Amino acid sequence: MSTWRERFLIRYGPGVLAGITLGDWLTLLRENRFSVDPAYLPRAAAVSFATVINSFFRCYEEWRYGAKWRDVPVPPPLFVLGHWRSGTTHLHYLLGLDDRFACPNLYQVHYPHTFLSTERWFSGLTAFLLPRHRPYDNVRLDLTVPDEDEFAMCVSGFMSCYLAGVFPRRAEHYDQFLTFRNAPPQAIEIWKSSLLRFLQKLTFKYDKPLIIKSPTHTGRIKLLLEIFPGARFVHIHRDPYTVFQSTVHTHRAGLPFARLQRTDQFDWTERIVRQYKEVHDAFFEERSLIPAGHLYEVCFEDLEQDPAYELRKIYAALNLPEFEQVEPKIGNYMHSLSDYRKNRFPELAPEMRKRIAGEWRRCFEEWGYSP
Numbered sequence: 300m301s302t303w304r305e306r307f308l309i310r311y312g313p314g315v316l317a318g319i320t321l322g323d324w325l326t327l328l329r330e331n332r333f334s335v336d337p338a339y340l341p342r343a344a345a346v347s348f349a350t351v352i353n354s355f356f357r358c359y360e361e362w363r364y365g366a367k368w369r370d371v372p373v374p375p376p377l378f379v380l381g382h383w384r385s386g387t388t389h390l391h392y393l394l395g396l397d398d399r400f401a402c403p404n405l406y407q408v409h410y411p412h413t414f415l416s417t418e419r420w421f422s423g424l425t426a427f428l429l430p431r432h433r434p435y436d437n438v439r440l441d442l443t444v445p446d447e448d449e450f451a452m453c454v455s456g457f458m459s460c461y462l463a464g465v466f467p468r469r470a471e472h473y474d475q476f477l478t479f480r481n482a483p484p485q486a487i488e489i490w491k492s493s494l495l496r497f498l499q500k501l502t503f504k505y506d507k508p509l510i511i512k513s514p515t516h517t518g519r520i521k522l523l524l525e526i527f528p529g530a531r532f533v534h535i536h537r538d539p540y541t542v543f544q545s546t547v548h549t550h551r552a553g554l555p556f557a558r559l560q561r562t563d564q565f566d567w568t569e570r571i572v573r574q575y576k577e578v579h580d581a582f583f584e585e586r587s588l589i590p591a592g593h594l595y596e597v598c599f600e601d602l603e604q605d606p607a608y609e610l611r612k613i614y615a616a617l618n619l620p621e622f623e624q625v626e627p628k629i630g631n632y633m634h635s636l637s638d639y640r641k642n643r644f645p646e647l648a649p650e651m652r653k654r655i656a657g658e659w660r661r662c663f664e665e666w667g668y669s670p
Contacts, residue, residue, distance in 0.1 A: 304430045305556075311345045312428075314557030315461055318410035319454040320357050321350040327457055331466045339559045356413040364415050368503035369496075375529030376498065377617070379512035380520075380582070382575055384545035385537040386599035388438060388445075391512040393606055394533075394613075395445045396632055397625040401505035402445035402512075403497075405429075411451035411497050415504060435552035436545075436642060449513035451497045458482075458490035460515060460574075464550075464557045467565045477574060478518035478581045491526055518581030524588055531617045532589055534582070536666045537599035539575075539659050540652065544644040546571050576658055583661065592618060598666065606633060 301309075313319075319327070324346060328335075335343045379394065381387040395402040406422055407414040422442050433440050452459040460477040463470035475482045479490065501509055516523060523530055550567045586594065595616040602609045607629045614622040647655075656663065656670035663670045 301434070302430060304428060305434055307428065308430070309555045311341050312556055313342065313346045313349055315409070315450055315453040315459075315465060316346050316557075317349065317454075318353055318412055318451075319346065319350055320354040320412060321347075322354070323454060323457075324350045327462075330457070331469055334466070334468065335559045336561050338561070343559060353410070353413060356417050360413050360416040364500075364503070368415075368500045371499045371503045373495065373498045373502050373527065374508045375527050375531065376509040376511045377531045377533065377619075378516055378523060379510065379535070380517040380532055381514060381535040381537075382517060382542055382546075382578060383514045384542050384549060385514070386535045386602060387512050387514055389599075390533065390535050390597070390602060391445045391510065393602075393610055393629060393632065394510050396628040397620070399507065399620055399624070400510045401501065401507040402510045403448055403451070403501055404443050405440070405446040406442040407501065408446045408448055408450040411455055411500070415500060434556070435549040437639065445510070445512065447513040447515075448494065448497060448511050449515050452490065452493055455493040455497065456489040458486055458493065461557075463570075464554050464562075465559050467558065467560050467562045470565065470570070474570075474574070477515060477578060479522060480518075480581060487522065491522065495526055514578075518578035518585075520582065520585035521588055530593065531619075532594045533613055533617065534594065534596045535599055535602065536596065536662070538668050539655060539662050540647060541644075543571065543575070543651075543655055544647065545642065546575075548642060548644065572654065572658060575662075579659075579662055583665070592616070 308314075316324070316327075377394070377400070379387050379391050381390070391402065394400070406418050406425065410417060410421075426442050429442065430440055432438060449459055449461060453461050453465075458476045458479075460473050460475075463473040466473070476486070476490070479487050482490075498509060498511070517534070520532070547568060550571070554562055554567075595613050597609055597613060607626060610629060611622050611626075613619070660670065662668070
């Protein structure tokens, strides 16, 4: 049963557009022909109201901090790669236990233009309205947990496939930003600039190397290396059948919090099958571009079984700082998850299993899963 917070956010919550400013909001609406379905007008109204506040603080933040963060060099980040529902969040949380690094948190990724000036003051109200757990997997949720930088791109240049969940009638347009392989050069440069600016602000705030996680980055290795030639990568994989079922569930549970158009005529299952293959085709092709010693691949099932052992191997393979300093925190963190229960899903239909086994065959073969 949904909580009152979830019901409120499904009707009024801004979703991925929480931090958008007025000018950008009008541009985004114009690009989508102001096509907001009547059921989602309350959300559009709430976003419109928030843009006025966001615009004011964006101007203030630029005046107050712009000259300070704009020339900040970003040390080579550590990127967590992996398809949605492959364990990227679990791995991100584990790596984020090391306070020698910094991760963008939930507030910062949704308010990339203003977090330097507003996080301290507005996080209380935002936290009050935030559900205590993610609606699709019961993972603990608060404003301080590490989160995906991809959300920042939704309101910084609009170069994000996540906007397909907001405006599904233009999903084909936004889907080009999953890997950017078919995106125009101008769009690629806007995305690169937006990502670099966001990471510069985070570096200015924390003055530490960053750990960055977005499943979308799995198919963007070439672009990430163009921005950060010394970047390190850790990729996590999981049983493809489980990933498919969990991703379908996530779409069904998560989309009501973001959309401005009806999605009942949109085939999300077809999109999931296609995008899984698309992102991994890019990953397998571009993986060889990563310098030796800068990539480690981990199996979710192994990480789940013995997180400390797998983390130790990651630290050693990527030449990260002494693992012993963070090891005690891992045990404490895992103890805090003792009551966590994963979602359970019914058996896949034989036809879907056959299709997944065929279209995702390389992933089964690469990682040793039984089709």
